[in-house]
Amino acid sequence: MKDLLSVADLRRTDIERILADSERDLGDPLAGKGVALVFQKPSARTRNSMEMAVVQLGGHPVYIQRDEVGLGTRETAEDVARTLACYHAVIAARVMDHKDLSAMAAATDKPVLNLLSDTAHPLQALADMLTVKQLLGRIEGARIAYVGDGDNNVARSLAEACVLLGAELSIASPEGYGLAGAPAGVTQTADPAEAVAGADIVYTDVWVSMGQDDETETRMATLRPYQVDEALMARAPSARFLHCLPARRGEEVTDGVIDGPRSAVWLQAANRMHTARAALAWIVQQ
Numbered sequence: 001m002k003d004l005l006s007v008a009d010l011r012r013t014d015i016e017r018i019l020a021d022s023e024r025d026l027g028d029p030l031a032g033k034g035v036a037l038v039f040q041k042p043s044a045r046t047r048n049s050m051e052m053a054v055v056q057l058g059g060h061p062v063y064i065q066r067d068e069v070g071l072g073t074r075e076t077a078e079d080v081a082r083t084l085a086c087y088h089a090v091i092a093a094r095v096m097d098h099k100d101l102s103a104m105a106a107a108t109d110k111p112v113l114n115l116l117s118d119t120a121h122p123l124q125a126l127a128d129m130l131t132v133k134q135l136l137g138r139i140e141g142a143r144i145a146y147v148g149d150g151d152n153n154v155a156r157s158l159a160e161a162c163v164l165l166g167a168e169l170s171i172a173s174p175e176g177y178g179l180a181g182a183p184a185g186v187t188q189t190a191d192p193a194e195a196v197a198g199a200d201i202v203y204t205d206v207w208v209s210m211g212q213d214d215e216t217e218t219r220m221a222t223l224r225p226y227q228v229d230e231a232l233m234a235r236a237p238s239a240r241f242l243h244c245l246p247a248r249r250g251e252e253v254t255d256g257v258i259d260g261p262r263s264a265v266w267l268q269a270a271n272r273m274h275t276a277r278a279a280l281a282w283i284v285q286q
Helices: 012-021 044-056 077-084 098-107 122-136 153-165 192-196 213-226 265-284
Strands: 034-039 060-065 090-094 112-116 143-147 168-172 187-189 201-204 240-243
Touching: 012 122, 012 153, 012 265, 034 044, 034 077, 044 060, 044 112, 044 265, 077 098, 090 098, 090 265, 098 112, 112 122, 112 265, 122 153, 122 201, 122 240, 122 265, 143 153, 143 192, 153 168, 168 192, 187 192, 240 265
Parallel strands: 034 060, 034 090, 090 112, 143 168, 143 201, 168 187, 201 240
Antiparallel strands: none
């Protein structure tokens, strides 16, 4: 049994297998089995991609809303995991606090899959890597620029995946918004123009994530110079644009970029289902 709580739980060979499996028929390794999908945080892409991935593997997804389990309030994370393990082959959870995922994984011998936590978003990173591979024909040596708030779960998982697979990642963030504890090999700068120069991929994310609403005014003012607009994209004339979505148009990205001919955000979104299917197959076959 192998949990997937962060990209750090994977070896390079694991990611390469998952990416290869994302583009082929995997049969029905979940036939007759349930997968618990626990959502403390709502999500359009995660729920839809996961439910369809489970179905495509022959399994039965059970969507569980926050109030149905009261993770950490009505029941401890450990007791929730022990209960769900009675019925399901995999427990997948989208949580506020990564510690809850770790507690769930420690409490049961069923594999636990991170659908998002405050520190990691491994399934997004897998979809990102598959998209880069499809766009460029390679990941090794790809030059990726991440612009905006670099100290979040998406940037952290992206950085870990890039290091494992040999892609070059440059993060452009204002002071105080860089990726803390970034893996060796990741470049950080305060200058977005410097980060995107010569990039193959330009990537951004929202400036205000769920739970940061009280910081909205400060974040908007600080990150405004890091908007990905047509002028910034012009500094990387061959680059494709990625965004994990949802996007706040007019804030971190302009309509002209996200709707433009170099945007690949819908391919990236579609790949959430394909990589989720492969990750599920990988996790149950360990």
